[in-house]
Amino acid sequence: MGLFDKLAAWLGLKKEVNVLCLGLDNSGKTTIINRLKPSNAQVQDIVPTIGFSIEKFKTSSLSFTVFDMSGQGRYRNLWEHYYKEGQAIIFVIDSADKLRMVVAKEELDTLLNHPDIKHRRIPILFFANKMDMRDALTSVKVSQLLCLENIKDKPWHICATNALTGDGLQEGVDWLQGPLRIHFNLLLSYISSALANLLLFVSLIPNIFMYSTVSPFSSLHRGPFHCRVKRKQQQLLRYCS
Amino acid sequence: MVRKRPLPLLTRKYSDVSSVDVDVATGRQFSLWLRGSSFSSVARLRAAFGFICRLYAFKMIKKFDKKDEESGSGSNPFQHLEKSAVLQEARIFNETPINPRRCLHILTKIIYLLNQGEHFGTTEATEAFFAMTRLFQSNDQTLRRMCYLTIKEMANISEDVIIVTSSLTKDMTGKEDVYRGPAIRALCRITDTTMLQAIERYMKQAIVDKVPSVSSSALVSSLHMVKMSYDVVKRWVNEAQEAASSDNIMVQYHALGLLYHLRKNDRLAVTKMLNKFTKSGLKSPFAYCMLIRIASKLLDETEGGHDSPLFDFIESCLRNKNEMVVYEAASAIVHMPNCTARELAPAVSVLQLFCSSPKAALRYAAVRTLNKVAMKHPSAVTACNLDLENLITDSNRSIATLAITTLLKTGSESSVDRLMKQISSFVSEISDEFKVVVVQAISALCQKYPRKHSVMMNFLSNMLRDDGGFEYKRAIVDCIISIIEENPESKETGLAHLCEFIEDCEHTVLATKILHLLGKEGPRTPQPSKYIRFIFNRVVLESEAVRAAAVSALAKFGAQNDDLLPSVLVLLQRCMMDSDDEVRDRATFYMNVLQQKQKALNAAYIFNGLSVSIPGLEKSLHQYTLEPSEKPFDMKTVPLATAPITEQKTEIAPVATSKLPEKLAPSRQDIYQEQLAAIPEFQGLGPLFKSSEPVQLTEAETEYVVRCIKHTFAGHMVFQFDCTNTLNDQLLQKVLVQMEPSEAYEVVQYVPAPSLPYSQPGSCYTLIRLPDDDPTAVSCTFSCTMKYLVRDCDPNTGEPDDDGYDDEYVLEDLEVTVADHIQKVLKPNFGAAWDEVGDEFEKEETFALASVRTLDEAVGNIISFLGMQPCERSDKVPENKNSHVLFLAGVFRGGHDVLVRARLALADGVTMQVTVRSGDENVVDVILASVG
Ligand SMILES: Nc1nc2c(ncn2[C@@H]2O[C@H](COP(=O)(O)OP(=O)(O)OP(=O)(O)O)[C@@H](O)[C@H]2O)c(=O)[nH]1
Ligand SMILES: [Mg+2]
DSSP, rough: OHHHHHHHHHHOOOOOEEEEEEEEEESSSHHEEEESGGGGOSOOOOOOOOOOOEEEEEOOOOOEEEEEEEEEEEGGGGGGGGTTSSSSSEEEEEEOTTTHHHHHHHHHHHHHTSHHHHTSSOOOOEEEEEETSSTTOOHHHHHHHTGGGGGEEEEEEEEEEEETTTBBHHHHHHHHHHHHHHHHHHHHHHHHHHHHHHHHHHHHHHHHHHSSSTTTGGGGGGSSSHHHHHHHHHHHHHHHH | OOOOOOOOOOOGGSSSSTTTTTHHHHHHHHHHHTTOOOHHHHHHHHHHHHHHHHHHSTTTTTHHHHHHHHHHHOTTTTTTHHHHHHHHGGGGGSSOOOOOHHHHHHHHHHHHHTTTOOOOOHHHHHHHHHHHHHGGGOOOOOHHHHHHHHHHHTTTTTSSSSGGGHHHHHHSSSSOOHHHHHHHHHHHHHHHHHHHHHHHHHHHHHHEEEEEEEHHHHHHHHHHHHHHOOHHHHTTTHHHHHHOOSSSHHHHHHHHHHHHHHHHHHHHHHHHHHHHHHHHOOOOOOHHHHHHHHHHHHHHHTTOTTHHHHHHHHOOOOOOSSSSHHHHHHHHHHHSSOHHHHHHHHHHHHHHHHHHOOHHHHHHHHHHHHHHHTTHHHHHHHTHHHHHHHHTTTHHHHHHHHHHHHHHHSSSSGGGGHHHHHHHTTGGGGOHHHHHHHHHHHHHHHHHHHGEEEEEEEHHHHHHOOOOHHHHHHHHHHHHHHHHOOOOOGHHHHHHHHHHTTTTOOHHHHHHHHHHHHHHHGGSSSSSSHHHHHHHHHHHSSSSHHHHHHHHHHHHHHOOOOOHHHHHHHHHHHHHTSSHHHHHHHHHHHHHHHOOOHHHHHIIIIIIOBBOOOOHHHHHHHHHHOOOOOOOOOGGGGOHHHHHHHHHHHHHHHHHHHTTTTGGGHHHHHHHHHHHHGGGGGGGGOOOOEOOOOOSOOOSSSSSEEEEEEEEEESEEEEEEEEEOOOOOOOEEEEEEEESSSSSSSSEEEEEEEEEEOOOOEEEEEEEEOOOOOOOOOOOEEEEEEEEEEEEOOOOTOOOSSOOOEEEEEOEEEEEEEGGEEOOOOSSHHHHHHHHHHHHTOEEEEETTOOOSHHHHHHHHHHHHHHHHEEETSSSSOOTSSEEEEEEEEEETTTEEEEEEEEEEESSEEEEEEEEEEEEHHHHHHHHHHHH
């Protein structure tokens, strides 16, 4: 356990991440999520999702809560209700379904332009699924068709997967942990620096009180020391703001 | 103040065979209870109890509980909730991690508000709903179950509720048994017919699940789905059948309920099912009770004799081990229409036994049942008199009230005073609902012992002075009115009591009703002037609806009593300054009519008013404004109101016109008018004049069931044949009924029913023209044959063969009589109407009715033969009289008023002198010709 992890534990923060799993119907979203769950929680038969369902799985350092959304046309407009709290997106593409690649692109573009997503550095993991199918496109081809190179302001990654065997899934999840941890660590370092400032501030309170002008003895103690404290106060204030 | 949204009355559920699902209804029930609606207190308490129990299940309530105990008041922790504040709080559903305790609390608040009838807009409801869906992340059991409740409550007000379908299917098939049942119930609330196919597999599995709560939930939910998607649920019969043999009493009961509802339209299948279960026996007493109800319903429908095996079954249940079953059987038997004393005896003795049971519930059930059937089986109930006497002092006031009122209904005239005294001693302690029971008993008593009316009237007027709700007051007022109508000598005291009552009456409906009565009866009393003060006080003190009713009543005094006319005109003058439009309009109208001082005008516009159908008038006027024409609007084109409705309408009219026009439900005839107008062949027939009651043209148990409704228009008649095909291996197509008239009636056109699948009723029509050269040809006999194309089909799938064959089926003859040409119209003041029509075309003839033995019988015959409306209560022949005058009023096809006065004398058969008046000579001839 690193220092930050310890600090996190001490602060009572758990490393829980909300992930949205999006993509067209029949692309294999539910199958993928099912694969990632511990083997005793996996289900045998998978049916088309109606609405959404919430699934959970853990990796060594993170615990994921996945919103597995339904990909059918009439439910796609319901995705956006959940954009706000998603901290990462898994976007699944059926790489054997060339015909609907444009539809997938359209949905992706709508997603990327949504106000709740547009200005956030939210990591997106693309699964080019069903790579086992005979006429499946490669992940490179898929990323070209979806124009993924245009995504500049968000970390993203694509990998080819086979949800039936689980091939490629681990690679994707491992990648996802990276940006999420950075994200997470940034947050922690921000919290810890704020905390350090606070400590400093608190430790100075007696001094401030003692040398402030309202002190009845203040006139007796004016001198170089006084100035130093004054400067330190100013420094501190600048730092805090 | 919380705004109330109108809610469906779900309590009905408890009284019929389908009383299975308490869960879904409970929330609403609770709110209705809070609104103090008029349900039986048992249902209300049960509902409230159910809801409170559920609230208690959530731990956070405890906190409030303690507080309540400390403060010592029963205050409601949710009393001052603000919807907007609660919805604001609901934002925390979006936060991670989820705080189950706080979320629970907020969900409770939302459900509470919904149950209070608080209105949620679609957008805000949807927002809250989607926020709630995130709570499925949490594994907190209580929170999850609260989510199910919220889903059910919001199913109809939020959009896109299907978003939770997968989450619920997951819970329903998951490992947590506590989730599975509730998840099924919630899932079925958000599912429509198309989605149902997707969850069908899970439903089938759940029905036969070995966990009772899961199986029960699935069965009950299926029952709800039957209404929506009968065809899908029908496919689950095998699973339901399996569940019906479950060891769990609830599962068995629910399964039986589902099976019954799937088959209830198929009498044969129901009979088979009953046979099967009565033979094999059941474990569940609830299921037994339901079987008894099904059996007695079937007996009732088939008019099965009491030698039927169904009756034997019910009787055998009297010996069941379980008291509930025994009671159900006894209650079923005593409620049966024609039971002999011998059949009744065992059931009554069971009830008698229950009367002395130590269990209050059993005593209550027994005495309530006896009370209900007291008028029907007085001798059987009298047998229990001793036990009932003992119950008079029962510590449970409800039981005591029922016992006393039962005794009142059956007791002798001499015991009335004693019992009334007894009941006055605690009438103030019992609830409104039981007070109504007391009033009903008094009402029955007055009919039986008219001489006792002064005691009763006294008692009623005292009750009228006490506090009480609307239902209670209405029962008293109705009772007083019926006493007045039955006993002319009680009229003045009765009216005086009612006058006193409206001096301080908060119920608009009652005040207007009484004012209407005063207007009708007051002018004909010896001293009409004394009512004027009471009526005019209303004009000064009350709301618009009451003021308008008072103005109408005043006008009637002015029209009838010449010496009061000047002062009435002065009072009306003052009403013309009223702030309300309706009141001013009425005053102005009456003022102008009265100033003409013409009897005929008074009769037409003040006493007897309009007799048209209100929705019909509205439609005609609307039509007239759409197609402006030079001609003035013709009242004759407006369909008439059917008589009983006229009577009601006049009573509620003041309320309706000023505030709630939508309250005027269209009558049966208005509905027909609409349906017929939608058929292109019947365009241009003019307004529908009259629709007859249905006439059966087949026996009850035949292959095809056909009944006919005769619709009369100005120059045509339309026969509507409602046909049902009871053969499940046939599909009928191009169905029509061919008619051969005996007279000069001409068949113009047939409108066939395109297709008639098994057990789905359909209608075909025949249009005929009435002979216009001979207006007196009013009766005709038609021989009828149903013609159609048969396509045999598979009874299971309903799939028909490719080709079919023509076939026909002979129906019974159909008669058109004079009654089909006359519409009943109630003339509240017959004398005035008689003068108004005048004697220009009056004719009189005397007949001897040799075969008739009593005046009652003669009166009944004439009324049903002519199909006219008896006025002035002249259809009731006073006892021990040997002469009587019957007044009948109606409108003949074409719009002419027709009035009949029949003087009857009893002497060795009945002699009848008939006088007919009408504005048209032909009509007079027709009537006399058909009577002769
Ligand atoms: N050959 C192959 N089939 C796959 C793969 N992944 C999923 N499938 C199949 O694709 C079908 C659809 O999978 P789902 O997981 O239900 O798809 P979904 O994206 O959840 O679909 P919706 O819930 O309707 O949005 C299933 O029959 C899976 O067995 C894969 O990698 N290879
Ligand atoms: Mg899915």
